[in-house]
Amino acid sequence: MSIWQAGRFQIDLNRPQIMGIVNLTPDSFSDGGTYSHTVQTALRHAEQLLKDGADILDIGGESTRPGAAYVSLAEEWARVQPVLAEVAGWGVPVSLDTRRTEVMAKALDLGGADIINDVAALSDAGAVDLLAQQADTGICLMHMQGLPETMQDNPHYQDVVGEVARYLNSRAAACIEAGIARTRITLDPGFGFGKNLQHNTALMRHLPELAAATGLPLLIGVSRKRMIGELTGETDAAARVHGSVAAALAAAARGARIFRVHDVKATADALKVWQALGV
């Protein structure tokens, strides 16, 4: 049986796992209210994600979408701390989406993160050592070319699949050499993080090679992203649900195991049908 060792939990990767997105960036809530408003709204949203079938909650305080505004460490922590403190008691796997070692350390001290989901693949100073000191915190290592502010300006690769595979291999090797067990590690090609539609399409089509290159489970995030908009013509992110579900199934068919999504119910239903019918 293939499992993902994720802190208090051993997540069964023999069936698709859904990671529900809990964005704590004020602009992700319609009126961008105060933190307290955001916290309550976020907790209600997290509850709904679990009701809809999410296996994991992914909580993030810094938007890393292209061109996102800079968020200070203090502000990022102020956003995530109250939500982490609450959901830590809910008995479900909690993932913290951060690329800062100090924020990881605060969350781990709080006991509020079973997983560290890092779009920068633990490249911040001290991040690998910090996770190596943890007994079983799960890790997602994601590929990003450049930085959110500029990564979509003109992404370019000689061989996108090979370059992403080599990068993910090297980051996984750094973790393993530091003493982190393989069962704690998942990899993610980082759709939309320094990739244009051609790059994203190539990575999707070659997911089996990415999985085979390291033998580690793949986590993917395509939900509501620009690539879905480019393929469907949908400019409104909230209207990209159907395209996002189709992309999740395409990834599932090519071996992805964990799906980071906004639309949990739609994705959960589609994956159940896919698993049953093998479409």
Ligand SMILES: Cn1cnc2c(O)nc(N)nc21
């Ligand atoms: C935080 N975040 C935004 N997009 C993501 C993706 O595609 N993968 C992972 N692991 N995290 C993401």
